[in-house]
Amino acid sequence: MNFRRMLGATGAALLIASGLTVAASTEALAMPNFQMPFACGFTATAATFSGHSPANSVDFQKDGITGVSVRASAGGTVTRSEDEPTGTSYGRWIEVDHGGGWRTRYAHLSVRGVSVGATVTQGQELGKAGATGNVSGPHLHFEENLNGATQRAVLNGVAVPYYAHTSFTSKNNCGGGGGNPYTAGEVCGSGYTEIDRHSLGNGSIVLMYNSGSGKNCVTTLKGVSLGTASAVSATLQVEGGSVIKDSGSFAYYAGPVTASAASKCVKWGGSVGSTTWTSAYSHCG
Incomplete structure (x- = not known):
């Protein structure tokens, strides 16, 4: 078991762009x-x-x-x-x-x-x-x-x-939108870029790719029961190969599951609790 899955993380950052003026108008406040x-x-x-x-x-x-x-x-x-x-x-x-x-x-x-x-x-x-x-x-x-x-x-x-x-x-919906303190980038590591994501409602399955190594990475980020070990899985299958799976009771995420997939289609998926999803072969090449 990856020890990082059992740890929490807190903190917040407020980014204020230099040169921006905050007006008192209704429109500005509603942005x-x-x-x-x-x-x-x-x-x-x-x-x-x-x-x-x-x-x-x-x-x-x-x-x-x-x-x-x-x-x-x-x-x-x-x-x-x-x-x-x-x-x-x-x-x-x-x-x-x-x-x-x-x-x-x-x-x-x-x-x-x-x-x-x-x-x-x-x-x-x-x-x-x-x-x-x-x-x-x-x-x-x-x-x-x-x-x-x-x-x-x-x-x-x-x-x-x-x-x-x-x-x-992009910082759009990082952490799966469920308060998970981890991002897919932290799980998969340096060099990976998110190329697709599927929401389970109680978590998110994330597909990433490293153009330098030609590897895909899949992680499933929980959106419920955070900090408490519960069933979660992540799967990856390169076309022509066998399914690679990480499954168990984890506090925050399953994975990373990685495989070399340059110029090949992949099937990716995962589960949180009883909710399961698997893609068709996609992201070819």
Whole structure:
């Protein structure tokens, strides 16, 4: 048993971006704590341009971004889910209303995964990144809009620099959203980036990849009975290979389960208590 699973962790940090002014207006006070629109641990370049349309929007860029899971920056209600013709503006895109006049937009998606009227939670998958619409290459176009006007983006309390190309790492729903003191990055270790996540309701199964070693890693983070040993498991199977599994009574998580999977499809899954989920073969190559 990994001793880390039996230990707790406490602490909080308040990130305040330099140069930001907190206004007394209702709109400013209602601004959600917007997160980077990707899974916890995912790193990409936030590119901002003079003359970008609309002004103050952000293009998230990264090699191989096509097919990467796009997540809700904050909770809300889906107000637009569009599939515009090839070569037209946003292509496939989603808009989410967060209340208080605030809305976010996610454009050039390869896949839309939610419909108008759906209620989404922070970190929930909205679709997959791509290159639909009027683009020169794959990226995610992102906007934080207040009463219809695109604002300079703030991610987890940190202002995105204008005009620049700045690396950001997502803190969106880290810890599985259930108060778990551990993140998938801590469990799998240095060099791994989260590429997918499945919520069990009572925890989250996280799939990570290390581009340097070509290895995948799976961990299941509990969201219930934290600090108390209870049934949890994590599984990983590389196509053509056998299932690798870590299963037992653990206080915080199962795993890490790792395997070399460069240029191969993987099947990943896990369980918390009696709730179990396993993917089809996916993330090939």
